[in-house]
Structure formats: C-alpha cells, structure tokens
Amino acid sequence: MNQILKKEKLAENIKKITIEAPEIAAKAQAGQFVSLIVDKKGERIPLTIVESDRQKGTITLIFLEVGKTTFKLGKLEKGDNIVSLLGPLGKPTHIDRLGTVVTVGGGVGIAEVFPVTRAFKEAHNDVISIIGARSKNLLILEEPLRQVSDKLFVTTDDGSYGQKGFVSDVLKELLERQTKIDLVYAVGPVPMMRVVCEVTRPYKIKTLVSLNPIMVDATGMCGSCRVNVGGETKFGCVDGPEFDGHLVDFVELQKRLGQFCRQEESSRECCRKK
Amino acid sequence: MKQERPQAAKQDPKERIKNFDSVSLGLSEEQAQAEAKRCLQCKKPLCVKGCPVEVDIPAFVKLIADGKFGQAAEKIKEKNNLPIICGRVCPQETQCEVECVLKNKAAPIAIGALERFCSEWQLNLQKHSKPKTNVTEGGNKVKLAVVGSGPAGLTCAADLAKMGYSVTIFESLHKPGGVLVYGIPEFRLPKSIVESEIDYIKSLGVQLRENVLVGKTITLPELFSQGYKAIFIAVGAGLPQFLGIPGENLDRVYSANEFLTRVNLMKAYLFPEYDTPINIGKRVAIIGAGNVALDAARCALRLGADESIIVYRRSQKEMPARLEEIEHAQEEGVKFHLLTLPTDIIPDENGYVKALKCLKMRLGEEDASGRRRPMPIEGSDFVLGVDTVVVAIGQRPNPLITKATAELKTGKHGIIIADEKTQATNLKGVFAGGDITTGAATVISAMGAGKRAARAMDDYIRRN
Numbered sequence A: 001m002n003q004i005l006k007k008e009k010l011a012e013n014i015k016k017i018t019i020e021a022p023e024i025a026a027k028a029q030a031g032q033f034v035s036l037i038v039d040k041k042g043e044r045i046p047l048t049i050v051e052s053d054r055q056k057g058t059i060t061l062i063f064l065e066v067g068k069t070t071f072k073l074g075k076l077e078k079g080d081n082i083v084s085l086l087g088p089l090g091k092p093t094h095i096d097r098l099g100t101v102v103t104v105g106g107g108v109g110i111a112e113v114f115p116v117t118r119a120f121k122e123a124h125n126d127v128i129s130i131i132g133a134r135s136k137n138l139l140i141l142e143e144p145l146r147q148v149s150d151k152l153f154v155t156t157d158d159g160s161y162g163q164k165g166f167v168s169d170v171l172k173e174l175l176e177r178q179t180k181i182d183l184v185y186a187v188g189p190v191p192m193m194r195v196v197c198e199v200t201r202p203y204k205i206k207t208l209v210s211l212n213p214i215m216v217d218a219t220g221m222c223g224s225c226r227v228n229v230g231g232e233t234k235f236g237c238v239d240g241p242e243f244d245g246h247l248v249d250f251v252e253l254q255k256r257l258g259q260f261c262r263q264e265e266s267s268r269e270c271c272r273k274k
Numbered sequence B: 001m002k003q004e005r006p007q008a009a010k011q012d013p014k015e016r017i018k019n020f021d022s023v024s025l026g027l028s029e030e031q032a033q034a035e036a037k038r039c040l041q042c043k044k045p046l047c048v049k050g051c052p053v054e055v056d057i058p059a060f061v062k063l064i065a066d067g068k069f070g071q072a073a074e075k076i077k078e079k080n081n082l083p084i085i086c087g088r089v090c091p092q093e094t095q096c097e098v099e100c101v102l103k104n105k106a107a108p109i110a111i112g113a114l115e116r117f118c119s120e121w122q123l124n125l126q127k128h129s130k131p132k133t134n135v136t137e138g139g140n141k142v143k144l145a146v147v148g149s150g151p152a153g154l155t156c157a158a159d160l161a162k163m164g165y166s167v168t169i170f171e172s173l174h175k176p177g178g179v180l181v182y183g184i185p186e187f188r189l190p191k192s193i194v195e196s197e198i199d200y201i202k203s204l205g206v207q208l209r210e211n212v213l214v215g216k217t218i219t220l221p222e223l224f225s226q227g228y229k230a231i232f233i234a235v236g237a238g239l240p241q242f243l244g245i246p247g248e249n250l251d252r253v254y255s256a257n258e259f260l261t262r263v264n265l266m267k268a269y270l271f272p273e274y275d276t277p278i279n280i281g282k283r284v285a286i287i288g289a290g291n292v293a294l295d296a297a298r299c300a301l302r303l304g305a306d307e308s309i310i311v312y313r314r315s316q317k318e319m320p321a322r323l324e325e326i327e328h329a330q331e332e333g334v335k336f337h338l339l340t341l342p343t344d345i346i347p348d349e350n351g352y353v354k355a356l357k358c359l360k361m362r363l364g365e366e367d368a369s370g371r372r373r374p375m376p377i378e379g380s381d382f383v384l385g386v387d388t389v390v391v392a393i394g395q396r397p398n399p400l401i402t403k404a405t406a407e408l409k410t411g412k413h414g415i416i417i418a419d420e421k422t423q424a425t426n427l428k429g430v431f432a433g434g435d436i437t438t439g440a441a442t443v444i445s446a447m448g449a450g451k452r453a454a455r456a457m458d459d460y461i462r463r464n
Helices: A022-027 A068-075 A109-122 A142-147 A167-176 A190-203 A250-257 A261-273 B029-037 B057-065 B069-077 B083-089 B111-124 B151-162 B191-203 B220-225 B256-265 B291-302 B323-332 B400-404 B443-463
Strands: A004-011 A014-020 A033-037 A044-048 A051-053 A058-064 A084-089 A100-106 A126-133 A151-156 A183-187 A207-210 A226-229 A232-235 A242-244 B024-026 B143-147 B166-170 B207-209 B230-233 B253-255 B283-287 B307-311 B335-337 B340-347 B353-366 B372-376 B382-385 B388-391 B430-432
Touching (some): A022 A051, A044 A109, A058 A068, A100 A167, A109 A142, A126 A142, A126 A167, A151 A167, A183 A190, A190 A207, A226 A250, B029 B057, B069 B111, B083 B443, B143 B151, B151 B230, B151 B443, B191 B207, B220 B230, B253 B256, B256 B388, B283 B291, B291 B307, B291 B323, B291 B388
Parallel strands (some): A100 A126, A100 A183, A183 A207, B143 B230, B253 B388, B283 B388
Antiparallel strands (some): A014 A058, A051 A058, A207 A242, A226 A232, B340 B353, B353 B372, B353 B382
C-alpha cells in the first residue's frame, strides 16, 4: 500500500514523488490534498495533490523539506511505502469558464497552483501564470506550467532568472496595464499571498488563496486549522483549503503557523543528528 | 453491618500525575471473588435491565464467585464485544449498578469492576477463545459495510460477523477505535487493551480498512455498487464546539479534540520520540466539566503543567462528568473554578494566551435540561492568569458524510435521524447509530445502538 513508484529531485530540498493510490487517484480533483504519515511514530501532515492519474492509479506530491516529516519523506526511495495516506480531502477548486484567470505561485506553492492552472486552461480560460522563487536553482515546474498557460511570467528575488523581484510585482504591472482579469488564484508563503491580495483589492478582482494551516486529522475533527475568514472561524481542512483572500486574516494565520516552532525546531534537530 | 464495596488498588496520585499508566489497577482475585459472593442472584435481575447491551450480569458474577473467571469473561462476551473497555469507562453507577437491589441495604455490587476483572484476567492468559459463529440462513457471504470503528461500529460489526456476515469496517484515521483511541487517555483506557479488543473482533472475521474517509474517498452509493448490501453509519460526534469569544484563535488555545488527539492518538506525550508536538504552558484552563474536560485537565498535569484548572459555568452538582473521574481529578490536584463563565481570552504581546477574563455566575431557575440556569453576576468580572486554554464544551456530529449524502435525513445539530428500535435511516439499507444519531453520549449507549442495528440489518437482509 502507498508505495512510492517514482522519485525526483526538482530543486534543492524540493522533491517530487509518485505514489500508488488508486482510490484517491480515482476521486482527486484540482485543489484537493492528502493527509499522510511517513512512518509509525510520525505525525500527520497535509500535502496538495499535484497530479493524479486515474488509469495508472497514482498521485503525485511535491514538497519542500522544511520540517522533520518532510525530511523523512524526502529520504524515502522508490519502492518504499508511506505508512498512511488519506484523501482526497478538502473542497475541490470550483473550475468554470470565467475569462481570464491569473494563477500566482511562490516557491513550493508553484506545485500547488499547477493542477488548478491546468484545470482552468482545460475549461477554456485565458490563463496567465506568474511563478517565482528566491533564485533560479529553487524554481520548479516552469515547463509544465508553460504548457498549460497562455502566458507565463517568471520572477526571482535575486534576479538570477526571469524578472528580478516578486510575483506580486508582475501582477501589479498587469493590472496597471489594465489587463482584464476575472480571477486571481494564489498559493505560496503567507506574506506573498497577503501582498497579492492587497494588490488586487483596489481593483475588486476576486482572489482565491489556498491555505496550508496546521492540521492533525484533516477531516474536521480537531480544529487546529481554524482560520479567520471575514470574522468567521473556518476549518481549513473541510471548509477550505481555498478561501476568499480578501477576507482572510493573514496575520492570525501566520501566528498560528508558528505555534509549534520551538517543538518543530527541536524535532528537526534530533532528526538531523540521526 | 453495612458491607462496603472492595476498593481496587490505585496508583498514588503524586506518582501517577507523572505518567500515563493506568490509574486504577483493578481488583485482585480475592477481592473479586468476595465481591461476587455478595450478589443475591435475583430471579428477576434489575441490573440487566440497566445494561444497554443486556449482559447476563448475575450469571457472570456467579461464575466469578465460583472462581471460573475465564467462563465469566466468555459469558459477558456473548452480549458485549468490548468487555474490558466497558469495565473501565462505562458509567455503571447510572446504569446496572444503580438498579442493584443491594443499593438500599449495602453498597451495590461493583459490577463494572468485576467485568473488568474477569475480562482482563482472561486477556492476561492470552486465551482469546474463538467464539462459535452462529451462521444465519442466507446471511453467509453477504457483504455489509460499517462506517467508523468506534464503539458503535465495532459492536455492530462483531455482532454481524457472529451471525455469519462478511463485514468490512471503514475507518478514516490510521488506527481503529474512534474515540477510544483519539479521545480517552491512556491512563483511563490503555491503548493496548483497545488493540486486543479489536484483535478479538478481527478474529471473528471482520475486515478493517483504515485511511478511508467515507464521503470523500468513497461514497455511500459507491459502497452499494461495490456489493455491500447494507451500511451502518457510526461516525461519531467529533466536530469540536467553540465558545465564540474573543481570542479563541490565539496560540495555545485548543479544542479538547485537538488536545486529546495530539496526546492520545498521536502520542504527543512521548514527543520527540513521536513526531507530533503539543505546546502547553504552566497554567492550563479547561473550559467545561464533562468527562472530556476532565481527561484534558488530567492530561495537562501529566504533560508538566503546574496547574490545571477546570472553568465551569454551573456548580459541581451539574457537572456532567462521572463522579469517579471528578474524584480522581481532585486527588491529582486539578482545581475547579465553578460558577465561572469565560468571556475573553487575552493575548500577550506574541499572540499567546495570557489570561482568561471571566464572570462569576449564580444559579437561577431550571432550564430545559432540568438543571438550574447559570446567570451572570453583574460587575463580578475578574481575570484568571493562564497560558493555555482547552475548550471542552462538547462535540457535534461529524458533518462530512451527511454533507456528501444530501438525501440522508438529518435533525438538530446535524444528527442523522434513525429509528429508535432499528437504527434505520430514511435511506434504504442505510442504518446509523451512536453519537452520530444522538450527539455526544456514552460508549455503552453507542454499543447498544450497534447491537440494535446489527439485529435490524440481519432482518433487513433476510427480507430483501
């Protein structure tokens, strides 16, 4: 069960794995995620389903090695099994023919915008993708995204590739040039999503963000993933993971993401020593 | 002379708050036998009427009195598929024991302690005898599905398997047991015991599939099209309730479900050996006074809190927790701020909990629940300095399956509406029971529903 069939290194600390998961593959839609446990003493973490292949019965995940669990996941090889895999979870993205859709991905968030970008393209939208990373060697999925976008913009913080600056800069330029945009869809670090929402707010363009709060069961039972959306508490796992970015309290989200920082730090350290 | 009930040995409170081992160590053989001999063996036993799963109590007590401990355990298992669990967590004081005729003259028979004693005695012998399967005509090889592996689901599955059905349980978490593994702490119900009870149920031929979320991974119509002839939904009440007061999303504010799931299911008390962390401070406030609240309060002490404080808006008399658990909590040093209503959770400069703003309450007229309604006392607000808050004010039915199955009829707070006698829902071949149909209740009432559903499902299969 849950055997890793393929493993690829996309960039420093970013890995892509394809897992045998026929039941999940049969159901997965763009925007959904899985909850997984790497080994017997592991924690449960949510990861976006980047691709799913119904015929082959496989799903593909892309992750940044950032904590103990993702480091352990990155150490697994082809042929290894993941102890537990649950999905597909969360509400799928509502895909429709809207006109022009801009998808914005930052860092490993690029992996998460990929399935949504493709789905919007398949629904006959004009799709503009803006992807960005800190520098060239951390940029992922440029080619796959180019294939499912009418236009693709690339930024790097240090200017080592594409336009120097942030994804939000490109979005701002598009809006200043009065590009007609019907929907913006953004995934990436919290500060990036926050800035993207601030950029689109004056233009009143609907902006969806896919959030990645801390989850335990990821089925609506613990409430660890609660997010303040327009003054209401929502559960990221079952009410999300997508929300109207103009209503999300990003400051609270960022704080809640840091809730276990000290523990995570010590956990990662003892993982490294092993 | 009024005879007292035997007292099971307990771990010293000072020691036990440093570990997650069992608090009560159970009766000795001598104690159990002596207690069993007190039973009057009533011709018309009232105790059995108090038992939601109809255990033949006088018969198993007699077997203990005769020193036939293994046979006593088998006698219980004829009706109760989870005897050790019931022996430990059932509220016997309001069910079988409250009916015992001895209660007026002396203390009622310690039925729960005896149930636990003989079942654990048998478990220790590792003699999980294979029960005789009673194959019903036409029932054999018929595939039935049970959704959820908590007390209701396990009971229903075991009863159906005993009737000869081919039963598969679908569980969304990575471990079976439902609230028995994610909710009730190790020191009240060791997980090895839950595992051995589930092993017993598997030995009856029940298949268990973890990591399947019915409603997402697979839907009810898909289960039918895969050949399952009837489905029992027992997904429990796991939706945490919050107070809706300012500050509830601050760091170190947990729902009881999150707090207990991290500690029990994910074993955060063994962090960093286990990967799931828990972050608590030194003064923990638990809001609510049910069994779940007390479990959280006692876990907090074991995780190293200096103070663990129950904050409850009514008085001790109205506390929904079992008396035994309240006593255990008091022995361990859990503090009780009763007639206290939290109104605000106050943050420190880093967004963590700094204090709980509260109001003092007094009891007014009786409300719909028959309990006196708590009323705020004007100008009585005060600040309780705490750095962690656990909200334990109840759980509502899990909404996932009902959201995914729009035709399924639901009632107040999203419970699935099921017939009281048959647990049948409005959908053909779909039955439901346990907390999903009642809202959060007890392990044993869920088991009773599982038993009724098994009988009704058997009946349904025979008729269709």
